[in-house]
Amino acid sequence: MQAVECVVIGAGVVGLACARALAQAGREVVILERETAIGTGISARNSEVIHAGLYYPPGSLKARLCVEGRQALYQYCAEHGVAHARCGKLLVATKPEQTEALRQIGARAAANGVADLVELDRAQIRELEPALDAHAALLSPSTGIVDSHGLMLALLGDAERHGAMLALASPVLGGRRDGNGIVLRVGGEDEMEIRARWVINAAGLDAVALGHTIGGAAPEALPKAWFARGVYFTLNGKAPFSRLIYPIPEPGGLGVHLTLDLGGQAKFGPDVEWIEKPDYSVDPGRAERFYTAIRAWWPQLEDGRLSPGYAGVRPKIAGPGMPDADFRIDGPAQHGVAGLIHLFGIESPGLTSALAIAQHVVAILADRQAA
Structure with a gap:
């Protein structure tokens, strides 16, 4: 042996x-x-997002290891020639009634040691991302993307x-x-x-x-093991955004958000569903849910711009309705x-x-x- x-x-x-x-x-x-x-x-x-550490409960392993890991990851990528970009992201409140949720996320991020968030109003948002329609936002300069x-x-x-x-x-x-x-x-x-x-x-x-x-x-x-499938759609053509765009989180995930890869390809997702076992199929019919969600902050998105992309499955240890x-x-x-x-x-x-x-x-x- x-x-x-x-x-x-x-x-x-x-x-x-x-x-x-x-x-x-x-x-x-x-x-x-x-x-x-x-x-x-x-x-x-x-x-392939490098997260800043905004959402996780202060004192949790996710909060501590995300902040420590993000700093270490940027340094590692720079030292080892791993392709990455510190592109930043905007966390957006599309309606005035979401402003308090945005403030709470900012306070949680500060408690986690994320000290570089910038509050933006509608005019400042439009200056950074003219196609983005939002009432308020938090700019996270430490969010990025990496070639996994x-x-x-x-x-x-x-x-x-x-x-x-x-x-x-x-x-x-x-x-x-x-x-x-x-x-x-x-x-x-x-x-x-x-x-x-x-x-x-x-x-x-x-x-x-x-x-x-x-x-x-x-x-x-x-x-107990649970599986949550996240479905992504890709954008046909170039996106009019230079940063990642995230809505206010919703139960079960971070909502349908925009990410970019290092080649500039825009991806939207995930649309999350609970499944019995890992399954990576993508139903093209889910596109309508994406159009509705995305147009809440990008109203100019035209029909026919989205194509089925890919699916990922998360190894959850808390199931539907659980914290x-x-x-x-x-x-x-x-x-x-x-x-x-x-x-x-x-x-x-x-x-x-x-x-x-x-x-x-x-x-x-x-x-x-x-x-």
């Missing part, structure tokens, strides 16, 4: 960030990925330079705790077992199911299984927070070793 110090399950942006941080800390690391390429799950189907695949390649390169090894087409089929660590049964061309001192479950959509598969923790220590859940980074202190760290509910702002999540994982290992 092969033995290794650390196994990271999942080669998305968060798993690769964890593998890099562990390898840089001198740990022996193997990354297990069930697919034949890195980043084919959540990391391949997101809006380029980021993952850079993280993998760093991890491998520090000795980490990537095994593709290597699904984890089961696991058990024994006296010398956690034994994982790994599929692929030749099924095998690996004993690891530490296992980091960064499996994204499959993290909760994998938690049950690995075992060791009481079932009640693991959350949004925080990230869960569950180590031995939470579930009682030595050597096991679960990353549950790592949805948005997971991409922004990836480097900070990785440092949090490294700190858990260091604390347990020091104990």
Whole structure:
């Protein structure tokens, strides 16, 4: 049986960030990925936004790791030549009665350490974005966009330079705790077992199911998995906006907003729906809902400008009608299984927070070793 110090399950942006941080800390690391390429799950189907940290409850992991991760991510991209742009975003109140919600978001952002928001009135909004119709807005200069695949390649390169090894087409089929660590049964061309001192479950959509598969923790220590599909439509032709445009958040998400990729392509979404299992289909008939939502702040949007884009699925750990859940980074202190760290509910702002999540994982290992 092969033995290794650390196994990271999942080669998305968060798993690769964890593998890099562990390898840089001198740990022996193997990354297990069930697919034949890195980043084919959540990391391949997101809006690639670098979030500032406006919305999350002060003191939550999402708030802290988003702000820390955003700062680290901009620095990392600059140092490693990862394509990105600090384009900024406008969070808009389309009606006077939304002004109080805008103020509350600003206060929450300030409590999270976001100190660069700028309040704008209608005239100032029109000066920045003439096509935008809004009563008031918050300008977030720290919001940006990033090439997520380029980021993952850079993280993998760093991890491998520090000795980490990537095994593709290597699904984890089961696991058990024994006296010398956690034994994982790994599929692929030749099924095998690996004993690891530490296992980091960064499996994204499959993290909760994998938690049950690995075992060791009481079932009640693991959350229930929920799946929320976000559908995106793309704009035909050039958008008359240079920044991201977000409406006031609505229950279950941030509303239908405008994001831009590094090539200038405009995307609108997500239109969120709860689903039983991951499904990436896009119904063209949903376009009418998009036109209605977008015209609340871009009334000049013409018919026929939207085309079905793509869908992404979030690994939620709170279901319909429930309050949004925080990230869960569950180590031995939470579930009682030595050597096991679960990353549950790592949805948005997971991409922004990836480097900070990785440092949090490294700190858990260091604390347990020091104990």
